[in-house]
Amino acid sequence: MTDETKSHRALRLGVAGPVGTGKSSVIATICRQLRDEFALGVVTNDIYTDEDTRFLKSAGVLPEERIRAVETGACPHTAIRDDVTMNLMAVEDMERDFAPLDIVLVESGGDNLTATFSPALVDAQLFVLDVAGGGDVARKGGPGIARADLLVINKIDLGPHVDVDVDRMVADAEAARHGAPVLALSRHRPETVAALCDWVRAIHGSWANGSHTPIDPGPMAPHHHGPKDDHTHAHGHSHPHHHPHD
Amino acid sequence: MFVSSPPEPAPHANHMVARAVLASELGPDGRRSRVSRLRSDGPLVLRPSHPKGAEPLTHRRTDAARVSLAAGTAGPLGGDDYALSIHVGAGSTLVLQDVAAMLVLPGAGGGRSRMSLDIRVDDGATFVWWPEPIIAAHRCDHTHDIRIEIAPDARMILREEAILGRHGEVPGNFASRLRITRGGAALYDQRLRFGPSAAGADGAAVLGDAGAVGSIIAVDPAWERGAPPADPYDRGAALTPLAGPAIAIGAVAADSLALRRLLVRGLDILGGPWIARHNGKDGS
Amino acid sequence: MDGAGGSAALLLLSDGRLPAGGYAHSGGLEPAVTAGRVTDMSDLERFLVGREETAGLIAAAFSAAACERSRRGELFEIPALEAELDARIPSSELRRISRELGRQLRRAMSAVHPHPHYDALGAAPHQPVVMGVAAASLDLSPRDMALAILHETNADAAAAAAKVLRVDPFDVHAILARMATRLDRLAGEAARAAQGPSADLPAPGSPLADIAAEHHRRADVRLFAS
Numbered sequence: 001m002t003d004e005t006k007s008h009r010a011l012r013l014g015v016a017g018p019v020g021t022g023k024s025s026v027i028a029t030i031c032r033q034l035r036d037e038f039a040l041g042v043v044t045n046d047i048y049t050d051e052d053t054r055f056l057k058s059a060g061v062l063p064e065e066r067i068r069a070v071e072t073g074a075c076p077h078t079a080i081r082d083d084v085t086m087n088l089m090a091v092e093d094m095e096r097d098f099a100p101l102d103i104v105l106v107e108s109g110g111d112n113l114t115a116t117f118s119p120a121l122v123d124a125q126l127f128v129l130d131v132a133g134g135g136d137v138a139r140k141g142g143p144g145i146a147r148a149d150l151l152v153i154n155k156i157d158l159g160p161h162v163d164v165d166v167d168r169m170v171a172d173a174e175a176a177r178h179g180a181p182v183l184a185l186s187r188h189r190p191e192t193v194a195a196l197c198d199w200v201r202a203i204h205g206s207w208a209n210g211s212h213t214p215i216d217p218g219p220m221a222p223h224h225h226g227p228k229d230d231h232t233h234a235h236g237h238s239h240p241h242h243h244p245h246d
Numbered sequence: 247m248f249v250s251s252p253p254e255p256a257p258h259a260n261h262m263v264a265r266a267v268l269a270s271e272l273g274p275d276g277r278r279s280r281v282s283r284l285r286s287d288g289p290l291v292l293r294p295s296h297p298k299g300a301e302p303l304t305h306r307r308t309d310a311a312r313v314s315l316a317a318g319t320a321g322p323l324g325g326d327d328y329a330l331s332i333h334v335g336a337g338s339t340l341v342l343q344d345v346a347a348m349l350v351l352p353g354a355g356g357g358r359s360r361m362s363l364d365i366r367v368d369d370g371a372t373f374v375w376w377p378e379p380i381i382a383a384h385r386c387d388h389t390h391d392i393r394i395e396i397a398p399d400a401r402m403i404l405r406e407e408a409i410l411g412r413h414g415e416v417p418g419n420f421a422s423r424l425r426i427t428r429g430g431a432a433l434y435d436q437r438l439r440f441g442p443s444a445a446g447a448d449g450a451a452v453l454g455d456a457g458a459v460g461s462i463i464a465v466d467p468a469w470e471r472g473a474p475p476a477d478p479y480d481r482g483a484a485l486t487p488l489a490g491p492a493i494a495i496g497a498v499a500a501d502s503l504a505l506r507r508l509l510v511r512g513l514d515i516l517g518g519p520w521i522a523r524h525n526g527k528d529g530s
Numbered sequence: 531m532d533g534a535g536g537s538a539a540l541l542l543l544s545d546g547r548l549p550a551g552g553y554a555h556s557g558g559l560e561p562a563v564t565a566g567r568v569t570d571m572s573d574l575e576r577f578l579v580g581r582e583e584t585a586g587l588i589a590a591a592f593s594a595a596a597c598e599r600s601r602r603g604e605l606f607e608i609p610a611l612e613a614e615l616d617a618r619i620p621s622s623e624l625r626r627i628s629r630e631l632g633r634q635l636r637r638a639m640s641a642v643h644p645h646p647h648y649d650a651l652g653a654a655p656h657q658p659v660v661m662g663v664a665a666a667s668l669d670l671s672p673r674d675m676a677l678a679i680l681h682e683t684n685a686d687a688a689a690a691a692a693k694v695l696r697v698d699p700f701d702v703h704a705i706l707a708r709m710a711t712r713l714d715r716l717a718g719e720a721a722r723a724a725q726g727p728s729a730d731l732p733a734p735g736s737p738l739a740d741i742a743a744e745h746h747r748r749a750d751v752r753l754f755a756s
Contacts, residue, residue: 048753071755073554074693083549085634423733425617431610432617436735445712449580450567451558451739459737461620476622478744481565486744489616489625496620496737 008099010041011207012091012106013200014080014117016144017128019110022154024052026128026196027105029187031061033197038102038204041094042067043087045079045109052107068094076109084121091121103204113142116217123214124203126150129173135164138173145173147217150181150199157186260355261325266290268342270311270371271335279311279338290328291316300522301341302403302513303374310339315377317348317361324353324387328361334400336368344378347409350388352418358387367396376522379407379458379502382441386418398429399467403520405509407460409502410440410453419443426463426492433490434463453498456482458505462495462512464520469493477515483508485515539668543661544678546685550638551631556690556754557581557683561742563694564749574691575705578684582709584736586683587716588618589658591731593679594672594724596662601672605650607728608659614728615656621740623747627756631657639664673721680713680720693753 015023024044031040040062044052046069053069056062070086072079079087091104106122108115117125127148129137132155138145145151151173159166166184173182183199185192206212269283286292295314304310315330322328334340350359367373373396382388396402406424411417419441426434438459440447447453473487483497495512499505513522546552558581562568568577592615599607619625632655639660640648645667651660658679665675688702723731743756 049751071554071752073556073690073755074753075553078553082547083551083553085549085638086551086554089634089637425729425733432614432729434620435614435617435733436620437733438735438737444583446576446578446580446583449576449578450562450565450573450742451577451736452580452584454567454738456738461737476744476747478741478748481745482738482741484621484741484744486620486622486740488620488622489613494620496740498737498741 008095008101010039010091010095010101010104011124011204012104012122013203014106014108014122014125015128016080016108016116016125016148017110017152018112018133021110021128021130021133023107023110023128024055025187026126026152026154026185027107028056028059028061029193029196030105030200031056032059033193034103034200035062037201039098039100040066041091041098041101041104042107043090043094043104044069044107045072045076045087046070047072047074047076047109066094066098072109077111077115080106080108080115080117080121082118084118087121103200113137113140113144116144116148119214119216123207123212124149125217126152127217128152128154130154131156131159131164131166131169132162135169136172138169138176141176143217146176147180147215149203149215150183151177152196153182153184155186156184156192157188260353261327261357262288262322263326264288264290264328266292266328266330267332268292268313268330268340269333269335270338270340272337276337278309279340281311281313281340282335283333284313289317289321290330295343297341300510301343301374301376302520302522303372303401304339304341307339310341310372310374312341312343314343314345316345320349320351322359322361322388323351324359325355325357326353326359330361330363332363332365332373334365334367334371334373336397337370339372339374341374341376343376347378347381349381349383349412350386350418350420351383352385352387356387358389360389361391363392365392365394367394367400367402369397369399371397371400373400373402373404375402375404377405377407379409379460379505380420380422381409381412382417382420383412384415384418386420386441388418388420390420390422392422392424394424394426395430396426396428396433396465401466403462403464405460405462407458407502407505407509408438408440409458409505410456417441424463426465428465428490428492433465433492434488434494436461456498457501458499460497460499460505460509462509463492464516465490465492467491474516479511479515480508483512485512540665540670540674540678543664543668543670543675544681546682546689548638548642551634552682552686553689554755555627555631555686556694556756557687558585558739558743558756559687559690560694560752560754561746561756562738564746564752565738565742567738567742568695571697571701571705574695574697574702575708578687578705578709579712580736581687581739582680582683582712582716584734585739586680587720587732587734588615589683590676590679590716590720591723592656593658593662593665594676594720595728595731596659597665597670597672597675598662598724600647600663600666605647608651608655611728612652612656612659614731615658618731618733618735619740620735621743623743624740624756627743628656628658629654632660635660635664639667643667671721672724673717676720676724677713677717680716684709684713690754
């Protein structure tokens, strides 16, 4: 017996992005809009509280048992990238317990710009930025911004309040992504919510008919510490990590 | 019912060896339990008794067999070897209490003191074991070994309390083991060690700076479909369900009085027949 | 098989980077810190020593026993081994975590190094039992496995120390260095016990760890799952 459930596998959709950009809110929006169309489940990753799980449960967007939390031991990036076992099992358990599910959304614990999902965990991922984080963030790039299946620029209704030119930010992002999709989103603007839902429908459709090819945004671009250091780092801190590029 | 006696070792000049036996059975009326075998030995003095202080499970019942144990005036001392065999016969209820706390002391010639209890609780029986604390005196070297086999449809509650030294005293070496099997399968098995040779026992994973440690174990086939839920009701105490129809209340406290209060609170949480009714005195 | 092979495999199993979710746990250190019982380096050392002498020894002995039985092909003994381990963990929370980590380890090892013995374990086997079976599948000896578990027990808590205490990491590793001979001794004790019946495996209790684990589960804010 193994924990794998191949028979009722759902589309596994990751939602990554820095803390506070509205990942939980994006997931709540997707659930609210698409729960009658798709059988959904959510796995949240919490850093040191179960705030995200509580938020989604209290929002009432799905039955509570379809929202499960994974505790990441203060290492949210590890849980979606280097060591995905806990998340993988949470997804597999949910697929088994509520079979057949169409989509399982996995919310990352929120980290920095470099954290992206391993292709071993999700089939596709969206990366969430918000205008309040600053208009130049999109231009700075990084694996999630550059190569996630969809980049969401959230809270665009706040643009004028934080001195961010939303159109400019979207244009920067599109340039950084070489034309890959960018979605300007506000839950107060129905047309943007509709565009988000259309993207989810499309990715589910292409995944279901086998035409979707999972891509790995990859870790941060390789960099060097100095002329004599030829060791390539995926990201610059001391946590144990793999080097998928090596 | 036949109860096999433990082997009788040859007595030693300076060491006390005691082998006591106690058994209960259901009387001919099918209601009243009675003591069917009672053999005191040396310092292990067993006496039929009347309700003494608080005792759970049997509150107001008059048909239980009650026995109290007095383990000499002081002791066991280093080198002493005590053993008590208890058999709670099918359908009977036996309540065993202590006359006083047991103080374990070093012997004149050194050596380890030892007390073993071998307990069998048969079908449909109820065993209530409500001893007083064991106090590990300075420089003692004591091993306390309790083995209990309980039948699947028997009930049991027991308390164990160990005090780390008399007032203001550093305890000697103390090691206890309580192993409970139910229908032959392991249900609860815990060894406890403290004293100079027990490395790390004063660490925060084990006992920290506590002066007293104790537990209550309750087994009830009525919990077959789930024992009461976990309840960490104090910084130093928690009630937890075991992997079977049983619970453990574990408590770690500064002294014997604080420990007893924590254990009584744990019983109150358990509620119902498990509560040890107080007779005015707190937790006595 | 004499278990002589596999030094490199032993390092694979005992490496904290093995992707089996262990990084989310502090080995009981965060609960002890939250309870105010570990505040400085001497507290930390006593905590680590006490933990190795109790929960560490139990995990080592049970993993060694599972390794031994798996090597002999005596998997029918595993359920009794699981029951014996349950009996040694009064905290329902710690039993749950041990089984969760066991499931995760099996999930990882089934992909990393498949072996039919994994399928013979129950729905949620205890972590030391899975570890023992994994060790046997890599031709490791019970003593190797015991040592790996004891190392992991310390390493998890030591890594967490940097996050939950104000410590100098050099001081933390100095404690681990001082404990090295203790771990060797405990591994020997665990391996010897593994040769005997399951009922006689070590059963040292850790009352404060049990109590703190139950409190930790109910804490609103925590870095580590346990």
